[in-house]
Amino acid sequence: MTESKLTRRDGALLLTVLIGLIGVYSLSRWIDAHRPAANRSIEQEELYLNAATVKRLSLGFNGLAADWYWMRSLQYVGGKIINLPDNVQLDHLGQLNLKLVAPLLDAATTLDPQFMEPYQYAAVVLPDVDAGEATRIIQKGIAANPLQWLLYHHLGFIYWQQQDFKAAGEAYEQGANLVGAPQWMKAMRARMASEGGSRDTAREVYRRLCEEASDSQIKNMARKRLLLLDSLDMQDGLRKLMAAYQSKTGHCPGSWREMGSLLNASRVQVDPSGSPLDPAGTPYLLVPDKCEVNINERSEVPYK
């Protein structure tokens, strides 16, 4: 039977462990605090292994490896935009030098070709970074999942963003012919052909993106784009009212209050100070004496 009472030696050993752990903690903090800052100009940003090699080495764990690359791509983009203003849009990240996002999404989709979310992310985030890679990844997805109409929607979305309405229409047409494709894919094809660059088409594209997206970031981006489109329509309406005011009075309004009756007659929602509200509920800014309207910086509606 072993002695259960703590001896002095046991106490000394426990104390050594405790002191050792405190020492390790303190030293780690010191090292972290004194580590020289990484030189961003020489810092390499690339994947050590390409997608095909990773797939070969994954030993049947390719689904898990795909999840890892997917989460890494989310963290990578998230890490780059964390210090940017709140109203930064996922589809306008070109200036951030997101070199790794294409290889990360490529790896995730090579490891698990049926994993749909990385394709959607590629369709939304990549075109502004590397449109060629975005198209290639989606086309790779179509080759692996030829019956997935959603991938044609993503491809059409990329072409539409590039203002290649003919290619976008073709993508929607191909997707519309697949079993299970919703009716709106066919309508989208017609819309791309007749009015690809219109605001109504944009509204329809973002509405469908918002409906089909499972990622909250993409849903949020599409929702904000819809707010922007509504806001642009509203701004056009306000400009018309200002033009009417100007033709009546001979000058542009100096404040929203001066246009109170016109705004009321047009049933424009206003706040207690009389300023018209944008679709997110924030007052528009009037550029005094210029007959111009601007989005408030505090508004959830993006600038572009």
Place this chain on the structure above:
Amino acid sequence: MDTTQAAKFPIRSETTRRGLIWRTIAIARNAFREAVRDRVLYNLVLFVLLLTGAAIFIGELSGGQERKIIVDLGLSAMLLIGVFIAIFVGVGLVYKEIERRTIYTIFAKPVTRGEFIVGKYLGLCLTLLVNVVVMGTGVSLALIYVRRGWDPLSLSIWPAILLIYLELMILTGVALLFSSFSSPALSALLTFFIFIIGHFSADLKGLATSMGSTSARWLFGGLYYLLPNLTNLSYITPAGHGQVPHVSHVAAAILYSLIYIVVILSLATLIFSRRNFK
């Protein structure tokens, strides 16, 4: 298995088939008890912690893909932990008996070497079965927790779990085969190689077809058919998308595994029967 434990189980007849089954079951039960005594099932605690952590935290990191990730993570962990158990416990099954010299006591009784090998194998397979069933239940419960209600994935993952179990059964047999003539360290290494090569089978076949010389083609073609093709049993990734393998695929996989296991155990018995313990 020591003398007293061996004596607890009925060793009825040396010649009858029923006696053979009883003796094999007795050895299997002891191998299972030994694994439990060696705290092999403690890995379940690690698995539960991993899955609980994933179910709670992965939602924030995965962009709404927590269900797929729980399936991938849970089934991959099940396979990986199972492979470690199959390799490290499997290679010690025979060696420990020789090292402790308890093998003399066992063979002093009317137990054949074949019964010993098969009994040990079944004992470890039972340990792995308990592991896999508990882990599978854990994954299903995690999915129900994440979905806050019934999730069809919690049921559709079970065919993939069956395939994982078949893969573990093959690897246990391979570990036992190597340990019947080699040291534990070398057996573990060789079994791990087989696990890796088993997942590179497609490359072996590709290599065989792309080779210029006939002998090289025969060599790689032979290796492709000789070594276990574990990719046939790999269904974790599609299971994450809610896909269920076709019945014919599962039936063929079961048959393939059973035939392979019979071959391995026959080989192991053949080698072990000729082994001199002196």
